[in-house]
Amino acid sequence: MRTKAALAVAIMAMATLGLAGQLVATTSILGDVVRRVAGEGWQVYALFPPEADPHAFQPTPREATLLARAEVVFICGAGLEAGLEPLLSLASRVMDVSQGIALRAFPDGRVDPHVWLNPLNVGVWAGNIAAALSEIDPERAANYQARAEAYRGELEDLDGWIHEEVGRVPAERRILVVDHLAFGYFADRYGFRQLAILPGFSTLAEPSARELAELEGEIQRLAIPAIFVSHTTVSPLVEQVARDTGVEVVRLYVGALSGPDGPAPDYLSLMRYDVAAIVAALGGG
Numbered sequence: 492m493r494t495k496a497a498l499a500v501a502i503m504a505m506a507t508l509g510l511a512g513q514l515v516a517t518t519s520i521l522g523d524v525v526r527r528v529a530g531e532g533w534q535v536y537a538l539f540p541p542e543a544d545p546h547a548f549q550p551t552p553r554e555a556t557l558l559a560r561a562e563v564v565f566i567c568g569a570g571l572e573a574g575l576e577p578l579l580s581l582a583s584r585v586m587d588v589s590q591g592i593a594l595r596a597f598p599d600g601r602v603d604p605h606v607w608l609n610p611l612n613v614g615v616w617a618g619n620i621a622a623a624l625s626e627i628d629p630e631r632a633a634n635y636q637a638r639a640e641a642y643r644g645e646l647e648d649l650d651g652w653i654h655e656e657v658g659r660v661p662a663e664r665r666i667l668v669v670d671h672l673a674f675g676y677f678a679d680r681y682g683f684r685q686l687a688i689l690p691g692f693s694t695l696a697e698p699s700a701r702e703l704a705e706l707e708g709e710i711q712r713l714a715i716p717a718i719f720v721s722h723t724t725v726s727p728l729v730e731q732v733a734r735d736t737g738v739e740v741v742r743l744y745v746g747a748l749s750g751p752d753g754p755a756p757d758y759l760s761l762m763r764y765d766v767a768a769i770v771a772a773l774g775g776g
Contacts, residue, residue: 571604659775
């Protein structure tokens with residue numbers, strides 16, 4: 492990670508980058524929600540591009556410049572952007588959109604940052620985004636609030652659809668073997684259990700040989716048909732577990748959207764794609 496001083500020098504060197512009315516969101520998923528609430532009149536830039544793994548992101552001087560010029564930098568919070576603190580300190584205003592969400596904890600006590608995999612949590616994001624925009628642009632506060640409320644209605648409809656879809660999967664088959672512990676909020680909301688190949692919340696973690704053997708034994712004992720991994724994950728361990736157990740690897744959109752021509756160009760599409768893939772892989776009839 493570049494130092495704060497080096498990033499400041501990069502900003503001065505790139506002062507010709509003229510961007511007005513700009514909002515920055517860290518992830519592409521959050522950027523989509525910000526756009527839905529902000530509406531016209533704002534440029535919204537996602538710091539982590541589509542297809543990027545948030546856990547492995549490395550900023551460039553251009554991203555430092557964008558952060559420093561933004562009216563507001565929206566972060567997912569819950570520890571997701573902890574490694575970006577020197578960079579975020581360059582911003583004039585940072586908004587943690589997960590304020591007000593009941594956060595889960597991992598077994599080691601760290602906070603689970605993957606709040607967006609429960610659509611109702613994204614409804615909280617929308618309200619927080621509207622409040623931040625209303626503060627800096629009070630003349631359009633009613634518009635931001637109305638857009639947030641309309642989006643929350645779509646999220647509630649999505650939540651109802653997910654309940655219907657996962658209801659097709661018998662309770663005993665609602666087990667998500669995942670590359671890393673990203674699906675806690677989803678599992679809590681929709682009655683799943685998750686088992687992880689990679690320990691903790693990061694795709695950069697590594698399990699011990701004993702942990703891996705225990706997981707493979709559990710997969711075979713429970714006749715689990717699939718492993719669900721992020722579409723950005725490249726892990727020989729995932730492929731090894733799939734080979735050893737003979738199960739399918741199903742790729743989902745977890746921490747980032749697809750490109751505009753992909754199956755998950757926005758948050759609502761992402762959740763519908765993932766749920767459909769999960770239900771199909773687990774044998775939902």
